Every structure is written in C-alpha cells, then in structure tokens.
Amino acid sequence: MSKVIMIQGTMSNAGKSLVVTGLCRIFHQDGYRVAPFKSQNMALNSYITKEGLEMGRAQVMQAQAAGIEPQVCMNPILLKPTNDIGSQVIVNGTAIGNMPAKEYFSYKTRLIPDILKAFQKLEEQADIIVIEGAGSPAEINLKQNDIVNMGMAKMVNAPVLLVGDIDRGGVFAQLLGTLLLLEDEEKSRVKGLLINKFRGDASILDPGIKMLEEKGKIPVSGVIPYMRVQLEDEDSLTEKFEQKKEALLDLAVIRYPRISNFTDFDVFERMDEVSVRYVTSVEELHHPDMIFLPGTKNTMGDLKWMRQNGLEAAIKKMSNEIPVFGICGGFQMLGMHLEDPLSLEEGGTLRGMELLPSTTVLEEEKIRKQVERTFPELTGTLSALTGENIKGYEIHMGRTVCENGETPGTVLQEQNVYGSYIHGIFDAGDLAVTLLQALAKKKGIDYEPGAVMDYEQFKESQFDLLADTLREYLNMDEIYGMLQEAEYDRR
Incomplete structure (x- = not known):
C-alpha cells in the first residue's frame, strides 16, 4: 500500500499543481518511486499517451518531474469545456460525450469505480502518490458527492496540505475561511497549511502565522516564495496571458x-x-x-x-x-x-x-x-x-x-x-x-540566443530548481511525518 499525501487549495491557481510537481521531484530525488494523481481535471491543455489516450498536461508535467512515463491512470477523468455551461467528458483517456454541468454533477458519482481502479493501478507501481485537488474544498455548491477534493481524500484516507495564495491578498482569510467551511471530519484531514507566492522578508508574517495557527489549530508547514520557475501552466488563469512587452x-x-x-x-x-x-x-x-x-x-x-x-x-x-x-x-x-x-x-x-x-x-x-x-x-x-x-x-x-x-x-x-x-x-x-x-x-538582423539547453533538459533543470526551493521553505520533516502517519492509518 502506497504512502499518500494530498495537496488542496483555497482557490484555483493557488499553487496546487506547482507544489505537487515539486514534491514529486523531491521524493524522486530521495529515491522513492513516486506518481502524481488527480481524479478529475478540468483543462483545455491535454496530452496523448503512448497508448493513444488523453489526459491533462498538468499530470504529464508531474510525471516527468517524478521521472516516470505519463499514464492515463494518473488522471482518470478529464473535463474539456466546450462552452460556458458544458464540457466534453473524457474517462480513462477516451471521450464518452458532452454533458451540461448540471447533468455531469448528477452523473459523476458513477465514475468512482473508475477513479479507484486508476488509483489502485498506481499503487502497484509507486511508493508514494501525491494527489492534487481541484479548485477549493470549500465550494459549498459542489461539495455534495465530491470526487476530487475531500471526497477523494476520504476514499484513500489521505492527509491534506492546504495551499493559500498570498500574492492575491487575503491569504489568512483564505485559509481560515476554508477551514471554517469544512466539516469536522474534513478539517481533521488537514495536517498543514502552506502560504504560497510570498515576496519579501517572511519574518514579517510571523504575527499572522501565529494567529493563523492559534485560530486554525493546524501548523503552517511552509511559506513558499514567489518563484520564477518556467513550467507549464494548466489553464486560462496563467500569468503568461498578461505578457504585453514586445522584444526583438x-x-x-x-x-x-x-x-x-x-x-x-x-x-x-x-x-x-x-x-x-x-x-x-x-x-x-x-x-x-x-x-x-x-x-x-x-x-x-x-x-x-x-x-x-x-x-x-x-x-x-x-x-x-x-x-x-x-x-x-x-x-x-x-x-x-x-x-x-x-x-x-x-x-x-x-x-x-x-x-x-x-x-x-x-x-x-x-x-x-x-x-x-x-x-x-x-x-x-x-x-x-x-x-x-x-x-x-x-x-x-x-x-x-x-x-x-x-x-x-x-x-x-x-x-x-x-x-x-x-x-x-x-x-x-x-x-x-x-x-x-x-x-x-x-x-534583416542576426539572432544568436547563446547557449540554449535542449528543451527536455531545460524542463529537468526547472524541476530541480523547484525542488530545491521547496526543500528550503517547506518543513519536509513534517511532510514525511504526515506520509508515515497516513501509511499507518491506511493499514
């Protein structure tokens, strides 16, 4: 039985994918067989495996960071929006049709056997599985029959790290508000809080962190700086869309x-x-x-x-x-x-x-x-x-x-x-x-970019940079302790 840990966020683009990618790289560097998992992903960036099956590119990137071949069992359900109210539903790499959001909301629990089968397939291969949530676990309108956040954590008895984005402001309200809206059993799964995208001297956060830990009763396991790593972005919230400056x-x-x-x-x-x-x-x-x-x-x-x-x-x-x-x-x-x-x-x-x-x-x-x-x-x-x-x-x-x-x-x-x-x-x-x-x-100009690393090598260097940064700013002893405790609980 694999050790498991789950990364959830206070909102979309809080940094879940990045933290999962970094942890996959760290565990890989530490000699473990590690694999990413996301039960349901909504994204228009997708990838085709060697078997000709379709999956979200975020899990592809995470698999590459883990040093393994991407497999569709890492992302058994992919939703590709076709308009503002509906998506193409892809299960185990194959499209089963388009569904309006309301229809899919009623249908999704039928996919739980597919999710568990995919997860069990990964368990046969991995010592550690790093699970990614989607959006926020505190979306009250989506919590019923949840299969991707706390519902997924419950299915496999996973401890949760909750990530908040300080760059957008209100990170303490994000984290405490999310905890407040969780049920007691759900909140008990949250073992650590992460503050992401911080710029400046982290010591100025000390009073806020102290109050956060007092009110939330959960330790802050890391303050992650705003990182300049160049990795794939998953969806339309990417910051690269804001680039306006023109170069040579x-x-x-x-x-x-x-x-x-x-x-x-x-x-x-x-x-x-x-x-x-x-x-x-x-x-x-x-x-x-x-x-x-x-x-x-x-x-x-x-x-x-x-x-x-x-x-x-x-x-x-x-x-x-x-x-x-x-x-x-x-x-x-x-x-x-x-x-x-x-x-x-x-x-x-x-x-x-x-x-x-x-x-x-x-x-x-x-x-x-x-x-x-x-x-x-x-x-x-x-x-x-x-x-x-x-x-x-x-x-x-x-x-x-x-x-x-x-x-x-x-x-x-x-x-x-x-x-x-x-x-x-x-x-x-x-x-x-x-x-x-x-x-x-x-x-009519010369262009010599200098020493340009092969793109695959460049991505490897960015995975290492991400892992090095997370090692410095996360309490990895606490995180390994969560894995150990979760393994005991699962058995």
Missing part, C-alpha cells in the same frame, strides 16, 4: 475564448530577446514577426469570434508579409471550409479563412496519437525547417482534405501560411532556435 523577435498567439494546448509555445518563452504575446484584439496585435493560431475546443465558434472582432481580417492582411502558422484547430480555421454535419460544435458549414487549400469535416471520432516525423520541403521564411525531426502528438475531432482530394502531410503550406495537426511541433532539438533565426533573417 515578437510572436503573437491568438487567444480565442476556447484556446487549448497553448503549451505548444512554451518552448519560445525561455529564449532571450523573444516575446510571446497572447492577443485578443486587433489593437493588441500590432506588428509581430509571426502569428500563431493555436488549438481550440470550439474551432467554428472561435473562428466566428475572430471574424466578429476583426482579427481574421487583420491576420489575412498580415499573411502577405509575415508567416502565419496554425496548429490543430488553428490549422482547421485556415482552410476553405469547416463542415459540422453532426452538430458537434456549431453545426452546418462555415467559410474558413481561405488561406490554405483544405476543407475540414468535424467527426465524432477523435484522432489521438503520438507522432515522429520530419518537416516536408517548405518554402519561404520557414524553409530552414525542411527535413528537421519532429516529435509530438495529434488530438483532434475532424478530418482535413486538400482541394486535390489528398490528405495533408505533416505541414500544409500556401505561401506565408502553414498548418499542422501536431502539438509540440517546435519542441524537439533546436527547432525553436532555427525558426527564430529564420524570422531574424527575414527581418
């Missing part, structure tokens, strides 16, 4: 309402003199060196959004001067037409951006696979990518056909416009640097 080489990513898999552009964010800006209007677009159309959970709806706010017209005009690259849903938008005969999104037929000679028909079956390919012969600005190796994955509902009746290959190109279904297409080797140097050459 400026990349614009269109941030539509249902943007997904924006992790495709993380590889560029570690480069010197490069800006990655997420753009929602023509006024924000300015004059970038390249435009990316990312993935989306609603291709037709987000294309209509661009059409209505003028971004489509601006991008089409700019495509005469600079490269435009669409990935997955962004690739589909660039074609001549989008057809939705089964009304999976908006229904009917929608004119595309007419920048690529292709048509996409949305189909119920989702394409899910990892791929290893090479760039075909490209012309124009990105010709330097020709023949370079690609390692990524495809995940899309829809089949695209060129005007000549053929299926497009790895990349479809028409003048300055490029499209591909492959997520992570620029992650391998020096592809990102090669692309940036091609943009610089077009701009």
